Amino acid sequence: MGRRFGDKNASTKRAETAARVRLHRERKREKAEQEAEALEQQEKFFRELRAEGLLFFGETAPTVNCINISEEIEMARVWSRLLNVPDIEPGQNKRGWILSVLKAWCDAGCPLLHLESQTLSQRRAETPDIEEYQFPDGSEENYEYEPIPGETNA
8 A cells, every 4th residue: 555646755744844843943033033133222222211311201200100190290291381282270180181292292293302401302202002001090180289389379
């Protein structure tokens, strides 16, 4: 009893399997190299941001996100002045106002903020998915004016 026409012998099957395994391992190695290179580029980018003092929207320092709603509003006010967005008003929803500043930032091409001079940099960030933005606790409340200690109403 012999092989049927078109059937492959065992050595052909082994060679084909070995070729598929070799190609799979090569693709896996190439993917790992690409991921390592992308990670290295990202780390280089963040080192440059720290060195230049550049911030993304929602950061208080390079690569340090705002941790509470007060910091978020404080930093959004800096952005709003630079992007010509009206300041937050008492009774206005905090989240809605921050979202309007975030949208203005995206519309402006996502420039980074130079922390020391408080000016917009020529460097740009990738446009984020606004739906994925993480708002701090308390952002659903309305804004109430809190005077700065020692401030007088004149």
